[in-house]
Amino acid sequence: MTKQVKKKPRWSHKDLLGLEYLSREDIELLLDTGDSFREILDRSIKKVPALRGKTVVNLFYEPSTRTRVSFEIAAKRLSADVINIATETSSVKKGETLNDTGKNIEALKADVIVVRHNCSGAAAMLARNVNISIVNAGDGWHEHPTQGLLDIMTLRKKLGHIEGLKVSIIGDIAHSRVARSNIWGLTKLGAKVTVCAPSMLIPPGIEKMGVSVADDIDDALGEADAVNVLRMQLERDEKAMFPQQSEYFKTFGITEERLKKAKKNIVIMHPGPINRGIEISSKIADGANSVILEQVTNGIAVRMAVLFWLSQAKRDK
């Protein structure tokens, strides 16, 4: 009798909605692919034909420059056609619903929709309602999986591995999709994650996501191999919960003074855009430990990987 070994497909997801829904193997596949695409970006001719004939639609309901541009460049480097739709009007307030917009884009024969939306769960809803692939480019406070991936990719490139690393995430955890994607991704790969923020900005039950909570920033920085500094989202409506900006900088800001007590080679990450002097000092943001601009470049590579694998995925009919 011959053994029938059924080979599991390397990538089996129609959509990328969050790192919570991926396995360690899925994440590593995206990171490895991202690593190999990264090299293309340093060529003088920065284009490969992998997605020639595919169409990627960027559907952004929230203002965003860097994520939208990063996806656009990623798609173009793979030779896909890219359409950008930006609307600051939330679907419920005016005009077409998100589902209807999605179905129309599907009828226009696009292959992938990259969606950014202010409502948590919007990408999941869209994914249920269309057969083409959905990439979540940030939904409310829920997840921003490609940001999580690019942070992890940057860290892995810098330190060689993720397993066993101590990573601290500082800032508004409660309202941060970046924090959630980082937590799911890092813990799946075996990192030890600590979150640190004023208590009002630590959401209830966060420990169940497999992280520790530090009240004191010096505790969070003390042993950390890397720190991910979140942006104070000053435009959000939960402002009342935020401490005064100067107060925040004093208590939770990442400064030279504070880093003196940290590991010498601590890696400093920030998803951008930076509020200089609020969550991080300029010196640190621009200093030797900072990988903030590498994150931006790696973001293109990992988004190329996401678009590449989603385009290989089998579709439900």
Add this chain to the structure above:
Amino acid sequence: MNLLIKNGLVIDPANKIEEVMDILVSGTKISKVAKGINVSSDTVIDAKDKIVMPGIVDMHVHLREPGREDKETVATGTKAAAKGGVTSVLAMPNTLPVIDCAKNVDRLKDIVKNTAAIDVFIAGAITVARSGKKLCEISALKNSGAVAISDDGSSVDSVEIMSEALAKAKKEKLLVICHCEDRSLSGRGVVNKGFTSTRLGLRGISNESEYKRVERDIKLAEKSDAPIHIAHVSCKESVEVIARAKKKGIKVTAETAPHYFALNEDAVLDYHTNMKINPPLRGKDDVEAIKDGLKKGTIDVIASDHAPHTENEKEIEFEHAASGTIGLETTLSVSVTELIETGLMSWSDLAKKMSYNPARILGIDKGTLGVGCDADIVIFSPEKEWVVKKKNFVSKSKNSAFIGKKLKGVVEYTIHKGEVVYKL
């Protein structure tokens, strides 16, 4: 017209009956309950291996008419009720316009008279337009036929207005039904507060926002010595508060809905908006506390909180979607599956929670199979299984939290005032 139901397991807690018997219906009334009734009858129903219970009295139903006939009408809602074994409903007043004056009660009574398949009892509002600002004319509501008052969907925030409402309701012998929610605590929350709200990145609704208001309303009821009924109890602390009040002798009764003992917050994890309900689906501890409260009698009533919504209101972003699940067609089966099959309750207990108790609490002449009573009867197969499917709902809206679930207990006949209003 005679109707004879043979050999069913008759469950009638009012008369302490739980045995195989026959029931003879003459006209609209039950005329005989005994073993081996041998009379010639126009219709004979063989109820062997089936349960014969008083028709369900669902004291928490949104029929949406007048005003939101796109969601449900008295006609479609009562037809759905009949399919679920329900023979009496209490219609909640949050319609358009709100049932906040005698004229609007009369208008609804007309619709009911012309279109309802079963009995529809009417709850009036506590405050005009349910605004919480100005008390309705409670005596006028009573005189026009309302059997209870409630601002369901909202809580009356003002202590003064709530106290006044309780005093007036006591005088008029009207039941006050409380939707207990402190909006200053629940705010714009859409799911249970805790790991679920954190994981989903949605605003949370704490248990506190419910039980703090339960505490307050019970205190006010104690002060005015008026009976109150707590609607849709969802959390552990509320059950504890109610248990303590009952022990103290305060006239409080309480209800829960099937989704609070059959589902927990994990059902929301993929943002399915049929799972968006207010109060929200709670934690596993809460679910256990609700079951325990039902078993121990702290919670008197199971009611559906049937809340129909159109697809347009449900198939949108979670935080913008309407809250609620339909329930008239699933309440009995979910209860059989979760409470009888698990051994938590007896058939008599179930008949009490679904029929006898709500009838007593509302002061309506329903909920028993006694001779001379209205022949409101449900006959169902307790062992038969079915899978809840969207396409099979009679209700105009299909937003059920139970779609896809396999349930036990299939209604075979629903008889309302001697007439078969539903037959499988």
